[in-house]
Amino acid sequence: MVETEVIEPAADPGFDAARAEAERLTALILELREAYYGRDESLVSDAEYDELIRRLESLEAEFPALRSQDSPTQRVGAATRSLFSPVVHAERMLSLDNVFSIAEFEAWAARVERDAGRPVRWLCELKIDGLAISLRYDRGRLTSAATRGDGVTGEDVTENVLRIPGIPDRLAGTGHPPLVEVRGEVYFPVAAFHELNAEQEAAGERVFANPRNAASGSLRQKSEGKSAAALDLMRRRLTRLKMLVHGIGAWPDPPVAAQSEVYALLESWGLPTSAHAKTVTSIAAASEYIEHFGEHRHAVEHEIDGVVVKVDELALHSELGSTSRAPRWAIAYKYPPEQVQTKLLDIVVSVGRTGRATPFAVMAPARVAGSVVRQATLHNQDVVKAKGVLIGDTVVIRKAGDVIPEVLGPVVELRDGTERAFVMPSECPECGSTLAPAKEGDIDLRCPNARSCPAQVRGRVEHIGSRGALDIEGLGEVSAAALTQPLVPERPPLETEAGLFDLTLDDLLPIEVVVRDAETGLPKLDADGETVRVTPFRKVVRPARKTQPAEFGPSAAAELLLAELEKAKTKDLWRMLVALNIRHVGPVAARALAAWFGSLDAIRAADRAELAAVEGVGPIIADAVKEWFEVDWHVEIVERWAAAGVRFAIPGHPGPGAAAAAGGVLAGLTIVVTGSIEGFSREGAEEAILAGGGKAAGSVSKRTDFVVAGPGAGSKLAKAEALGIPILDADGFKRLLAEGPAAAKEA
């Protein structure tokens, strides 16, 4: 490059004129570029700008002496005009070998230590799920930014990369080599990604399936032919991108001895490096790093698809060398993929206990984050539209919070034209009633046939048996379905939940259930093509002698269910209230109502204002309670249950208006339980808190006084730590219950 700075003698008489013209053009171009990149102003059109560059280039071609290192044709400005043109990396961008388990990782690391002949210092860093980028700095100036491409040749994205905050177009400090390629990862921070999608959705634009796609899409935008508004939007997207650098391409003789020192150097040059990189001195510590971020993947601002572990000492890098594909001194530990593609086979609508019609995705079974997923809720028709999925699409799915399957969106490129749009049915799929919003403006559609829609009755019966209500063993999803399905040609054992406590063995014995295949959901067929049926409540008592008909008796499940129903009749009043399925009355509101009024009769007799006066109950819940008692078949439930011996009162309660038992060691405290607590069931721990006069809340907030955490604690514990709320283990909790908050805080 130095030779271009040697000024040749001006033999040509046109040279002086050319030099004057070149200087004028250079000044103009620099000025325009400063306006464009520095102040976001386009003083001329792109075509005019290109024309200026071309004139300068042709002058320089004619008079090579004019081509100085500082010429705009040699730098960013030139590159920006050829977005996506191929760029040959000075040094090949290698990929990394992968391992998928701690055992594999430790085997790899042990091999490296054996080859090195001594223990190695390791540099652990997060593997960002973004786009690999190579930044080329000539004499400290950014001359090109290119994607990885095939490792040899990438695409020029300089124009867009320059808009990413934090990427200097000129390196700070001194001591940079004449030519250096800095390698890093461009990504969309998760929070910004969600904002972006919300905006895209509001603007009627496509939403991105994940932050990686958003980063890739943003970086590959072209400015040409865009309106001013679109250009503005594009720039805003680019400014939300971020980049972290994690290596250097070509640097034969670095002034440092370790990769971690390279990072410090890069930082001193003004390049952004990750705060999560960490050097450790043992393989076990590296494994710990991997496991730690496996559990806290979501605590980082960007998505992570793994961890990269590098040998820290640079001397060992050259000693260990590289294969043609990847260096031997680094490895990528890949976490199980969180996002996976699968086929959206159908969108089906289900009806829940409240009558709400919910579309859900039926998918080809796919393994995500450790389990097989085949269904995921789509919430309502607006969400289906917003996600833009068509039946037959290949879709991207993930487990939100590592638990709940979620459809992110379609892979539009894989469409073949046979996909069809989902149409929300206008009738209930189970009973045929016309679906309608409960009130004006509601998005959710509901089946109005609350009394006899099979889906709703089934859902309510299941809810009655659930832990938060009467907690009836033997009354779960399967029994609820069996009890509410019609028995050909008779009616179902339960037409509504009113008959629940009148059930007898005679009702249970004849019940048959069609066995369905777990994979397909279709009825199972036996060898003869008959559907397989089982009788969950009946079993053969005495094997029949060959000549005599079989005799049947109740199964253990039948005995259990009847015994549990008997036990349930005298459970707490608040559980009875929850079991009645009154809108907005869950465990918390039910407890408040029960404690205040003491009996269902008192609740029923109370007027709206009296109900709303109860702490935790407002006008809406009060209305819901009043309206519930105005429906005949609701009243019938109460009457038939009462006739069957159900107790709807708290024994010994003095009557309406009884003040909540004041005092207790926990009075005024709000406590949250998370994970499993030794010596307590989850319910038991909450009961103990209530018994002590405290409040057992479901989520952690700054008003929470204590968090009781045990093994298996999740996000609630993390939140408590973040908020600085005192955290108790099982022993601390016991002390709190026995001696009060002062004693617990000391420990």
Added chain:
DNA sequence: CACCCTCGAGTTCA
């Protein structure tokens, strides 16, 4: 009017 909280739904695991 914030904020915090509860409700309701779907889902999978031991």
Added chain:
DNA sequence: CTCGAGGGTG
């Protein structure tokens, strides 16, 4: 367990 929706409270 988590999310969105919507209710309740200070």
